Amino acid sequence: MSEGLAPADARPAVFVVSPAAEYATVLAAELPGAEVRWVPDGDQLLREAHARIPQVAVLYDRVPGTPLPQVLGILRQRAELAATHWLAVGSSGLGELLGAGADALIGDTTPPQALAAQVLTLLRRASQQTQLHERVERLQGRLDTWEHDEQVRDQLVHMLVHDLKNPIAAVIGLLQIIEEDAGLSDESRELLRLCRDESQHLLHLSVNMLDVRKIQAGKMNLRRELMFSPMFEEVIELARGDVGSALRERRLSVQVARDLSPVSADPEILRRVLANLLSNALKHSLSGSGIFVNVQPERQGGGVLISVRDEGEGIPAEDIPNLFAAFEQSRLTLHGRFDTGMGLAFCKMAIEQHGGRIWVESVRGEGSEFCMTLPYAQDVEDDEDDDYAELLI
Incomplete structure (x- = not known):
């Protein structure tokens, strides 16, 4: 293993679907930082893709077994392969592969170095797409948490205000009745007035809190x-x-x-x-x-x-x-x-x-x-x- 190379299970996987193993061997020599795996036909590709998710799959034409356009159409429907990039190589049948979802086309006479450069480009794109997908998932998780917290907060505010509103209104009404008692001293009447004003203020605070939340949520x-x-x-x-x-x-x-x-x-x-x-x-x-x-x-x-x-x-x-x-x-x-x-x-x-x-x-x-x-x-x-x-x- 070369210096700084990641362990085999952490390296990006490149599948080479070709009629002969030498295609994969040549490409592996140009990509020492990747795990290059030879896949002999489309049926084997279906099985291999379940065991190991490739970042790039190189699809040669003239591969025996189930036609690759059919196989690619099936694999393109799998969510876990959304970040996989598909490179079609050959001289015939590439149009069908492109229609089935191939990301790029290249001729079968392309030198190994140029093919490796194309694969590296697709590996970088796959890595960026994976990172973007992971970031979206993290943000979605935060959004879900925020929405849950907002819902709990709204329910709490609604509960507090509705539970407080009626008792406060009752207290204010009782204070008004007591304040009308002719036998009260001026000092007691002033204290009752202060109690009523503070209760009124408390009612304003609680109702304003609820209404601000409702306007923010577009519910008022x-x-x-x-x-x-x-x-x-x-x-x-x-x-x-x-x-x-x-x-x-x-x-x-x-x-x-x-x-x-x-x-x-x-x-x-x-x-x-x-x-x-x-x-x-x-x-x-x-x-x-x-x-x-x-x-x-x-x-x-x-x-x-x-x-x-x-x-x-x-x-x-x-x-x-x-x-x-x-x-x-x-x-x-x-x-x-x-x-x-x-x-x-x-x-x-x-x-x-x-x-x-x-x-x-x-x-x-x-x-x-x-x-x-x-x-x-x-x-x-x-x-x-x-x-x-x-x-x-």
Whole structure:
């Protein structure tokens, strides 16, 4: 064995299907790094290919027994031989071999060195194809694992949210009932209000988590309706109630332009978006500061522009690029509450699914303004999907 030569069982296999063994002997002398095996006829090739998978098979014409085009047609159907390359050698019958799946043709008068060079080329191709196939299998395995993990994650999120949603809603309802008790002291009433607001926040977090997963998976369809100015006012008022009583500590101003051209939108999803933006403005501003909601025609005339502006601390410029990503939020905040960043991620995905866009403009120390556009209504068919989380208390 020459220096650096791999063991026999690790060397690439080359089958030489020829009427005489000398064809294989000559080729073996030119290919010391390969295992060259002589196969006398097509029937033997069928048997040999089951025991040892060749990287290259050299097929000479005028071989006795079953015609090689028939044998090659059978072998080409075997998946384990997908990387095998077939080289037809001869002066007649090569067209039939080519039709049966031969990869290359060469004349029987070709010098051994040239034949060996052709075989080496096919060996390299076979090796590359095998490596590519193995890489595809590895990637497919990773993809299967990822899809399984995603499915488990979706099931876990769905289970957690649906198991949490009803108890949280029940707690909020009970807190509201207790809060109406006339015998409560002001201190107890304030504590109950804080408990209700925090429970409301927890409900927002869990529902946003589920909806972000659904939008990512393409499983949340929109229940579109034609929305005019009065419906925008109604949706904003509902979103205001979703945020909770803490919003009373801000100066909230709502301006909706009259006679807006209709947009086709899901009012429940838009309510959730506005509730998230109002909650975000509340979170990043001080008591007594202003929050301004404005709905007006877009300047370019392509739709409706909705903005939510606060007078809070503003957002650092380096935080803005990732602000709408899940599990991202500004590092600066006026409260100590942990947030997942799912709210803004949901807003971005929901508005983009409507065909609009959302962005933020902010100046440190002067506040932030979240702007979003919704295109005017066109011929949009109503989507039907019962599988989404509702935030109704």
